[in-house]
Amino acid sequence: MPVPSSLTAPILYADLDWIVEDGVEIPVSRQFGDVYFSKANGLAETRHVFLQGNELSGRLAQLQSHQYFCVGETGFGTGLNILALWQLWQQCRPNNHSRLHVITVEKFPLSHNDLQRALAAWPDLAHLSSQLIAQYPPALPGCHRLVFADERFSIDLWLGDATDCLPVIQSSHAVDAWFMDGFAPKCNPELWQENILKHLIRLSGPGTTFASFSVAGVVKQGLRQFGIKVTRPAGFGRKREMLKAWWPALGKNQALLDPSARPKAMLEVQEIETINNLFPSASPKAMPEVQGLEIRDQQVILKPTKTLPKIAIIGAGIAGLSMAHALASRGYACDLYDQEQPLAGASGNPRALLAPKLVSLSKFAGNLLNLGCLFSLRYWQQFAHVVEKTGMLHMLDKRAEQELEKASAYHHDIIEGLSASQSSAHLPSETSGTWSGIWFKQAGLLNPHALAQVILKNPAIQYSQAEIVQIKAVEESLGETSVIAPPLTASQWQLINSQQEILGRYDHVVICSALNSSLLCDSLPILKPIRGQVSWFIKPGNLAALPMPMTYGGYMAQLNQPEHEATVLLGASFIRQDAKTDIRLADHQHNLDLITAIAPALADRFPAITTWQGRAAIRAQSPDYLPLAGQIAGYAGLWTLTGLGSKGFSFAPLCAELLCAQLLGEAWPLSAHIATGIDPNRFVQARK
Ligand SMILES: Cc1cc2nc3c(=O)[nH]c(=O)nc-3n(C[C@H](O)[C@H](O)[C@H](O)COP(=O)(O)OP(=O)(O)OC[C@H]3O[C@@H](n4cnc5c(N)ncnc54)[C@H](O)[C@@H]3O)c2cc1C
Ligand SMILES: C[S@@+](CC[C@H](N)C(=O)[O-])C[C@H]1O[C@@H](n2cnc3c(N)ncnc32)[C@H](O)[C@@H]1O
Structure with a gap:
């Protein structure tokens, strides 16, 4: 399947103006000419429209252990809706293994600084916004999963145009509740069009609910044409109406989801269980690819397994x-x-490099290595002393101009092309200063042990x-x-x-x-087996510190551990069809030769290879x-x-x-x- 067009385009940041209301700064989009949240009190509006509109407090409170609840959102914006949801989750989640997940899309993410500025408006949410900001991904197209493990909460933030992101989103679980939160349809028509609604429906199932501040005809009729029941209860503040809708179940469940048969405030426990049971928690079946509209098989209603799988x-x-x-x-x-x-x-080396690869930006969203590298860097931060976000400098020996050109398409806080003199500034003085380089700011070292x-x-x-x-x-x-x-x-x-x-x-x-x-x-x-050996030695006193790992065909990194002497790590030999793991001087020599080729003066300061330590292991390579x-x-x-x-x-x-x-x-x-x-x-x- 080809990567959709806008997932191949650079991500542009939100272009903002700021207005001040009652001492609170509110971002206004120049791209769309609309405010991100209500001047009247954005947080209260979020709670009214999206949380109550989807009856979330009752539904979340009733989750059984290991049950998974998924919220979808069009328009991540400042993340306010998601923070309010998270706060509700903290207040009402049952003390079991249930989990809450959000899928959200955003075409123009706020810059890190703008996000901080926008969320400063909500001091009550500060303990959550700081965690969101810490994991907020760089502006690169594709899916960025943020996991808040202790909270049993996670977010998939898809960066790119919803028209292109939604078709490639797959889920083995129907979205339970939608926050439809584009800018007002007249400012942002493309986020409310049928093409978008079609994919919300594809990702939904019987029992899914929908809420929006907008009751524009295009939204109401758009949903109704897919068989969604739409109502218009009172909106927030001075707004007369909002949209509250749901996908009715068929057959015996229909009555349960019919509003006239429901209590006002929230669904009864048994009803919620029935609704939740509509989404089999243990079904590995993938959603079908959507060309047009394909609705899930409504007849297949599995009961969750009573016992956990072994x-x-x-x-x-x-x-x-x-x-x-x-x-x-x-x-x-x-x-x-x-x-x-x-x-x-292979996994037992002293350190592993979390090393991205420079691909043209148009290929980024389809590149598992780079998305995986970003995820690992973020995900393992949940544990102390496992990942060190160092950045990485890749030295360019050949095709330097093409590579620098490729790098120039990225935002500078992600990847920056450096001239020879600029890269020297980041390296020990013994490196000759003749190598231009690519500075990957999203890279690091991981301690597998x-x-x-x-x-x-x-x-x-x-x-x-x-x-x-x-x-x-x-x-x-x-x-x-x-x-x-x-x-x-x-x-x-x-x-x-x-x-x-x-x-x-x-x-x-x-x-x-x-x-x-x-x-x-x-x-x-x-x-295919590919033998590799890493080499290491205690850093000699006359060798300058290496501020970040360097790659050049091989790699060199400095390992700093409390109570240990700094160590220099060199990698790695690459010998095909060799599955032996003995330590060889020839492989140490290979690792030395690689660094000598780019920084002979640096390599001159290394101790003799006969004193080096090493570890050899086998990579398992697919065709x-x-x-x-x-x-x-x-x-x-x-x-x-x-x-x-x-x-x-x-x-x-x-x-x-x-x-x-x-x-x-x-x-x-x-x-x-x-x-x-x-x-x-x-x-x-x-x-x-
Ligand atoms: C020298 C070298 C340097 C590398 N540097 C990096 C790097 O910087 N960054 C990076 O991302 N990657 C690096 N890699 C690659 C990385 O190490 C591998 O991709 C990764 O370790 C593979 O992990 P794995 O769990 O699939 O395999 P392994 O780590 O090989 O684990 C497989 C495990 O399965 C066990 N096993 C096998 N058969 C059985 C069985 N029948 N029953 C029970 N247990 C079994 C084995 O004992 C082993 O522990 C490097 C590899 C090498 C060799
Ligand atoms: C009203 S704001 C969302 C506010 C947000 N939910 C919050 O909690 O702050 C609408 C968002 O939709 C985004 N958006 C507009 N058109 C889009 C599109 N085609 N694809 C993805 N996002 C889009 C805008 O950039 C904006 O961030």
């Missing part, structure tokens, strides 16, 4: 750890196995050392097990270890075993250099996250979010075309 993960590298953490943070327990120990494979330690402390993750040699289907009808062969819809799976013992029965098994993945399921392609993430076709309940190649630390956490969305029934954190590109079955299809 889940096993094979392999405790960054793939398995990310998956285990994603599940545990949602309140799902899992068993995690590794044949040796956590981080025994600190991360594994904190993830494995989670009581929902049961780690055991075991080599899994076989995954066997449990065929209930026979009451015994047999070797798997597709197509197979086993109800459960057993894991067998190297002593031929059965380790447990699972509803879902996620294969995260790098090169060994294809040994556990022959539908998976054989991955097209993209991960394999998703359900394995023909094996219901078998999943994989593997083939992470040289960039696993950027890929894994976002892919784990995708797998959770598919497995548990949630909104997907990336576009349909990216998910298709990493479908683990793509090579099987290609062979046919």
Whole structure:
């Protein structure tokens, strides 16, 4: 699927004027000629129109454990609606594992400074706005997932024109409530047109509710033509009306959703459960692609499973750890196995670089590596001492002009092209000053060992050392097990270890075993082994400090840890079809040669390579250099996250979010075309 046109365009910031009302600064859009929130009291209006209009306090308060509630919004703006929703969530959320998620789109995001200025108007929300501002993404097209783990709350902020974002949004869970909050239809007609409504409907289902301050004909009629019931209760302040609408259920549920059959303030518990049950929480079924309008099958109403699924993960590298953490943070327990120990494979280096790649801006929204890198940088900030946002300087040896040209399309707070003299200013004086460079401001270093330690402390993750040699289907009808062969819809799976013992029965098994993945399921392609060795040594006193990692074909980074001497890390050799992990002087020499080629005077200060330490491991590379993430076709309940190649630390956490969305029934954190590109079955299809 091609990337839609406006997701290929640069994101322009909101162009604002500010007016002052009763001492409160209110942003006004120059692009649309309208205010972002009501002069009369934006927060009170938000609560009246969007929170009460969707009857959210009652619906949220009644969520059962592990139930997922999804709010959709057109027009993120200053984030005020979402902050008000978050505050309500804090006040009424049940003390269980229920979660609240928001999908929102924005064409012209406020700059970081403008967002701070706009949200300063709401001191009551300051404790929430500071968290939102801390995670507010850079102005780049595509989906940015913000996770507030302790709050059981998350936001997918899609940057780009709604006309282009909405068609690529996928969700395995219908949106439960919509905030329709474009500027007034006469200033902002494109956000209310049928083409937009069609996708709101595609992402909705029976029981979905809609609220808006606008009762313009285009909105009312637009919704009605899709069978949505529209009412016009009193609006906020002096506004006579607002819009409150819902998708009626069919058959026996119809009466429950009929307003005349409902109590005024909120739905009864049983009704809410029925409505919530309309959206199966455990359905991994993806929404259909929409060409025209496709409405979900209203007859299929699954009951949520009474017991939680049993889940096993094979392999405790960054793939398995990310998956285990994603599940545990949602309140799902899992068993995690590794044949040796956590981080025994490629993931166990002293540090991993979260390193984006310079792509033309028009390709950014379709680039999993860069979106994943941004997500990892943001997501792991929830733990102290795991990620250091250092930025990164990429030295340009060839095609410098083209690369600088590409970089110039980005906002300078994201990526900046530097001339040779400018890049020297960021480097130790021993670097020769002849290399221009690209300064990636959204890059960093991750400490895998600190991360594994904190993830494995989670009581929902049961780690055991075991080599899994076989995954066997449990065929209930026979009451015994047999070797798997597709197509197979086993109800459960057993894991067998190297002593031929059965380790447990699972509803879902996620294969995260790098090169060994294809040994556990022959539908998976054989991955290519690529040996790599990193080298490190204590920084000599006469070597100037390196302020940020440098890349140049290889990479050099300085590791600073309290109570340890600063260490220089050099990476990394790249030897195809070699799966041995012995430490070699030849690989140290290779790493030295790479840095010597660009900074000989710097390399002269290094100690002799015979004194260096190193670690060698094997990258598992897929045929097209993209991960394999998703359900394995023909094996219901078998999943994989593997083939992470040289960039696993950027890929894994976002892919784990995708797998959770598919497995548990949630909104997907990336576009349909990216998910298709990493479908683990793509090579099987290609062979046919
Ligand atoms: C030298 C080098 C430098 C790198 N630098 C970076 C970097 O800076 N940034 C970056 O993003 N990426 C980097 N990478 C790539 C990154 O390390 C990998 O993409 C990532 O670690 C892959 O993670 P994984 O969990 O898929 O695999 P692994 O980390 O290899 O984990 C697989 C795990 O599965 C276990 N396992 C296998 N078979 C079984 C079985 N049958 N039963 C039970 N357990 C099993 C293994 O013991 C292992 O622990 C580098 C790689 C190398 C080699
Ligand atoms: C009234 S404001 C939203 C206010 C916001 N909900 C809040 O809580 O602050 C409308 C928003 O819709 C955005 N918008 C307008 N047209 C859009 C489009 N075609 N695609 C995406 N966003 C759009 C505007 O940039 C603006 O931020």
